[in-house]
Amino acid sequence: MSLTVKKLSFTYNPGLPTEAKALQNVSFNAEKGEILSIVGHTGSGKSTLAMHLNGLLVPQSGEVIVDGLKTDSEPNNLKKIRQCVGLVFQYPEQQIFAETVRDEISFGPYNWGKRGEALEERVFEAMDLIGLDNSFASANPFLLSGGEKRRVAIASVLASEPGYLVLDEPTAGLDFTGVCELTLLLRSMSEKGICVIHITHDLELALNISDRILIISEGTVTAYGTPSEISEMLSNINVKGLILPDILSLSYELKKTGSIENLTSDPYRLAEQIKAAKMRCR
């Protein structure tokens, strides 16, 4: 069971003067239980890609296959796929519309046909997963803090029990405490077997929290691999809109000159290596 994207290409307004290629020949695979970060500059095609993952857009060429179902075949498939792939847009709190947290979160499962106790159960499960205790159920979502609103918005997607959760820039605008809480949350969801697809332009964050990273630039995949593989690769290629995190770029320079052995984006590990190197010089 996995989400597979094969040679996906997409062009906005094909044949018109405003034609814009958004994705070209993108392929990757996301497994249940992992965090895959998709990193790219503004305008690289990240959000277009996100919309392909649950069939909001269908491929012009190539294919997207979710648990064996293609997004561009029957409408029946699409319904199953949308239930299976939850999409959390940028600033999801802007989509909040209901008067209580309970109503907000039950909107999804209600539309998938849940009623009564089954519906109630879904709501509380989702709240539990996202770390909102039951007292929030009757709260007005508009009066919650920024971080809490975002959690309500994510819970309302989780309530439909998706196997895949796609989040577009989930940490944008959150303070540090909010970012920490959210990254812990993504980890705990992946440990519960959900596949978390995390779209961001923060390479440093991606290197720290992901199992695998996909880097796209101007609609094409420029690198795909584990954080340590990506660290190696990035030192050799120049990706538009992305800057190597300071520590990683310094460690790359020092490695090139032979002063240290391992690439790292962790300041403590870099400092350790520099200390060790200095001792050898003496």
Place this chain on the structure above:
Amino acid sequence: MAPVSAMLPRWRLYSWSNNLMSSGTTLYLKGAEFQYPDNEKKVLKGIDLEIRAGEWIALLGPNGSGKSTLLKLFNALLLPSQGCCFIDGINTNETKSVALIRSKVSIVFQNPEDQIVASVVEEDTAFGPENLGLRSDEIKIRVKEALISVGLWEKRKHAVSSLSGGQKQRLALAGVFAIRPGSLLLDEAMSMLDPASRKSFLDLIKREHSSGCTIVQVTHRLDEILNSDRTVVITDGQISWQGKTENFLSISENELKDMGFAKPPVAVLKEELVKSGIIPGSTRSDIGEIRKKLCLLQ
């Protein structure tokens, strides 16, 4: 008067020669409190803060601590419910001075859509100077210089809707540059930018600052405040910490975490290297400086 340095951006030289604009604005809050109507909770609880002309202040604090409200006091979008706010000695509650205050103090908001008003790039940039009542040849010059400085001159005839998020954020900045304010207030103005655009945006701010503009920068990311002179932390409507930015960055990682901040990796590295005597304690938390010091060692 400070010497007119060759570092000054072109438009600042221009304004020096034309209307002898002062270089930076002084911002001053005395016992300022603020409370939104229909809400019992005070957002600001007695803030005393003096920001000198040409100073770069990093204003930090958790979501909902009152940072944005404080910025709005400075350009008279809001008036303090208690205490007072002075801009270059002018009290912001003097209604007749509001236009003058707004020409001295400009805000760039988090979401550029909030302050883009026209549908064509150059028309949007002209909006500010037009409202200052300037002559049309002066407006043209200001628009050109502002758009060149943010790198959007080639796109001056483009529709605003065709710009990317980062370009819109730079357009919002151009609109503010064209007003030539003595101080620039940035309310998480870089939050929607990718790292490369963030860096070039920050370079524009550095340039403004070096030409004497007062900067007040609200952000959550400590790696953006490395160039600021002073850091002010607001917690729950009060100033909970203030001092030199370098001193703020040398607070230990755990303590900063308790305050709700992530210590920038560069500051961690600097501290570790200083602790073991590899680089001198005077080194700034800046990757370029650390790199230089390390190269000297090799």
